[in-house]
Amino acid sequence: MTWYKLLDQFFILLLVVYNIGFTINSKIIEILGLEIYSNIFVSSLIIILYLLLTAYRYLLYENINIRNMVNSTELPSVSIILPIRNEENNIKTCLKNLLTLNYPTYEIIIADGSSTDKSIEIANKTINNFNENNIVVNIIEEEELPDDWLGKSWGCWNAAKIANGNLYLFTDADTIHSKNSLNVAVEKMLEMNLDGLSIIGKMMSLSVIEKIIMPSFKSLIFLIFGGRYGSKYLRDLAIGQYILVKKETYDGFGGHEVIKDKIAEDIHLASKISSIGSFKSFNGNKIYSVRMYSNYDEILNGLGRNANESMSDKKIGSIIAVFSLLIWKVIPLITLPVFILEGYDGIEVIVLFCIFSIGSILVDVELNDDKLYYLFILPIGLVLLSWILIDNIFFNRAKEISWKGREYNFNE
Numbered sequence: 001m002t003w004y005k006l007l008d009q010f011f012i013l014l015l016v017v018y019n020i021g022f023t024i025n026s027k028i029i030e031i032l033g034l035e036i037y038s039n040i041f042v043s044s045l046i047i048i049l050y051l052l053l054t055a056y057r058y059l060l061y062e063n064i065n066i067r068n069m070v071n072s073t074e075l076p077s078v079s080i081i082l083p084i085r086n087e088e089n090n091i092k093t094c095l096k097n098l099l100t101l102n103y104p105t106y107e108i109i110i111a112d113g114s115s116t117d118k119s120i121e122i123a124n125k126t127i128n129n130f131n132e133n134n135i136v137v138n139i140i141e142e143e144e145l146p147d148d149w150l151g152k153s154w155g156c157w158n159a160a161k162i163a164n165g166n167l168y169l170f171t172d173a174d175t176i177h178s179k180n181s182l183n184v185a186v187e188k189m190l191e192m193n194l195d196g197l198s199i200i201g202k203m204m205s206l207s208v209i210e211k212i213i214m215p216s217f218k219s220l221i222f223l224i225f226g227g228r229y230g231s232k233y234l235r236d237l238a239i240g241q242y243i244l245v246k247k248e249t250y251d252g253f254g255g256h257e258v259i260k261d262k263i264a265e266d267i268h269l270a271s272k273i274s275s276i277g278s279f280k281s282f283n284g285n286k287i288y289s290v291r292m293y294s295n296y297d298e299i300l301n302g303l304g305r306n307a308n309e310s311m312s313d314k315k316i317g318s319i320i321a322v323f324s325l326l327i328w329k330v331i332p333l334i335t336l337p338v339f340i341l342e343g344y345d346g347i348e349v350i351v352l353f354c355i356f357s358i359g360s361i362l363v364d365v366e367l368n369d370d371k372l373y374y375l376f377i378l379p380i381g382l383v384l385l386s387w388i389l390i391d392n393i394f395f396n397r398a399k400e401i402s403w404k405g406r407e408y409n410f411n412e
Contacts, residue, residue, distance in 0.1 A: 061222045061367060064188055064199060064282035075186050077105040078244075079165030083155035085113035087173035088122055094173045095126045099135055103182040107136040109163060111155030114142045138162065149260045152240075156265075157256035168250055170243045170269075175201065177288040184287060185244050195277025196245035198238035198270060199284040203368065204291040213299055213388075214292065215368040216381035220325060220389075222283070222367070237281040238270035241290045245269075249277045283367060303388050322386045330379045332357045 080098060084091060098108055112120055120139065127137050140162070145154055156170055167186065171177075189197055203218055205211040225237035243266060253276050259268040273279045293299045332354045358375070365374045 061200075061283040062280075064184060064284045065286050075104055075183065075190075076166035077107075077164065078103065078167045078169055078182060078186065079160075079163035080106055080108045080169045080171060080182075081111065081156055081159040081163065082108060082171055082173060083111045083113060083152050083159070084115065084119055084123075084173045085151060085155075086115050086117045087119045088115075088117040090173040091119050091123050092126050094175055095123055096130045097175075097177050098171075099127070099131050099133065099137075100179065101177065101182050102179045103186075105165075106182065107138070107164060109159040110137065110139045111159040112139060112141050113151045113155050114145070150263065150265070153256040153260050153262070153265050157260070160250065160255055163247070166247050168245050168247060170240065170245075171288075172241045172290070174292065175241050175288050175290045178286060181284075181287045184284075185242075188282070189244060189246075192280065193278065194280055195249040196243065196270070196273035196279045198244075198266070198279075198281045199242040199287050200237075200239050200281065201241060201288040201290050202285040204289050206291065207295060209296045209299065210291075210293065212377050212381045213385050214381075215364065215374045216325075216378055216385045217303065219364040219367060219378070220322070220382075220385060223325065225281075236267065236270035236274050236279055238266045238279075239281075240266035241292075242284075242288060243269060245273055246277075249273055252276050285368075300388065303385075303392070319390065322389060325382050326386060329357050329361055330382055333379060 082094070082098070087094075095108070095110075110123055120141075123139060131137065140158060142151070142155060143158065145151055149157075160168060167189075169182065169185075185197065185199060188194075200218065200221070203214045205214050221237060221239075250273075253272040256265065256269070258272060259265050262268045270279055270281075293302050361375055361378050364378055368374050
C-alpha cells in the first residue's frame with residue numbers, strides 16, 4: 001500500500017468536514033488588514049497545503065520500476081565496471097548477482113584497487129562457480145596509483161580503457177541488482193534519449209542508527225539536488241552505486257581522467273555528462289539495493305566525505321534545504337503539544353501544518369519503499385542528519401577521512 005496516497009482523500013474530507021462544521025457567524029480575523037471569515041482562511045490554508053504537498057511529491061523524484069519495461073527487441077551491449085578495494089564481505093553476493101542478469105549482451109570488468117584482503121580470491125571462486133551464462137569477466141589489478149589520482153576513479157578509468165560495450169555501467173560491490181534491472185535502465189535511457197542516468201536504489205539499513213539516518217539522507221539528497229528537474233536547473237544528482245552512460249559521451253568529456261582528484265566523483269561525473277549531453281536521475285527501489293554504511297563511524301565518514309565536496313560550494317542552498325526539511329517536517333510536530341498544553345489561539349492552523357508535515361513525511365515513506373515505520377523515525381533522522389551535514393559543510397570537521405584503508409585530506 002502506498003500510504004501517502006491516503007492524503008489525497010484525507011485533505012478533501014478535511015475540507016468538507018471543516019466547512020460543514022463551521023457556522024456562517026464564525027468570528028472575524030484580521031489578515032493583512034482585511035476582515036475575512038476564519039473558515040475561508042482555514043479552508044484556503046487547507047487547499048494551499050494540499051497543493052504544496054502535491055508539488056513536493058511531484059518535484060522530489062521520479063520513479064523507475066520494473067513495470068516500466070518496454071520490451072525492446074535489441075539492446076546495446078553494456079560493460080559493467082566494478083571498482084573494488086577490500087570488498088571480501090560483499091564481492092560474492094554482488095558478483096553472483098551480476099552474473100545472472102537478464103540482459104542479452106554484457107561483460108563485467110572488475111578493477112581491483114590493491115586489495116589487501118581476499119576480494120580477488122573470492123571473486124575468482126564466484127566466477128568459476130556461478131558463471132553459467134558464460135559472461136565475459138575481466139579482473140584488472142591496479143597499476144601504481146599516481147599521486148594526482150584517487151583510487152576509485154583510477155580503477156574506473158583503467159577499466160573503461162579496455163571496455164567493449166556501447167554503454168558503461170559504473171556500480172559498486174555493495175549493491176544487489178534485480179534480475180531485470182539493466183534492461184529497465186537501458187530501455188529508460190533509450191526511451192528518453194538520454195546520454196546518461198543514475199538510479200538511487202533502496203537503502204538497506206540493519207543497525208538502529210542506519211534505520212534512523214539513512215532514509216532521511218535519501219530524502220535530503222533529492223531535495224538539495226533538485227529531484228526531478230535537478231539536472232536542468234540545479235546541480236546533477238547522481239550516486240556512485242549506479243551510473244549508466246554512453247561510451248561516446250564518456251569518451252567525449254574525457255572520462256574519469258578529468259575528475260581524477262574528486263572525492264565525490266559521482267556528482268562530478270554526472271556534471272560532465274550533462275555538459276555535453278542529457279542526464280537524469282531516478283528513484284529505483286526495485287532496481288537495486290545497497291547498504292552504504294554499517295555503523296555510525298562509517299556514516300560520519302561517508303556523509304562527511306560527500307558533504308565536504310558536493311555541498312560545500314553551495315552552502316546557502318544546502319542550508320536552506322536542511323532547514324526547510326526541519327521547518328516543515330519536524331518543528332510543527334514539536335510545537336503542537338505546546339500549543340495544546342498552553343491553550344494558545346490558532347491551534348487549528350498548527351494542526352493543519354502538522355498534517356502537512358505528516359503528509360510530506362509519507363511522501364518520503366514512499367521514497368523509501370513504503371516502510372511505514374519511517375513515519376516515526378524520519379523526524380529524528382532529519383535532526384541528526386542535519387547536524388552531521390551542517391557540521392561538515394560549515395566547520396569542515398571531516399578534514400581527514402579514512403576510506404577503504406586510504407587517507408583523504410580536504411586541506412590539500
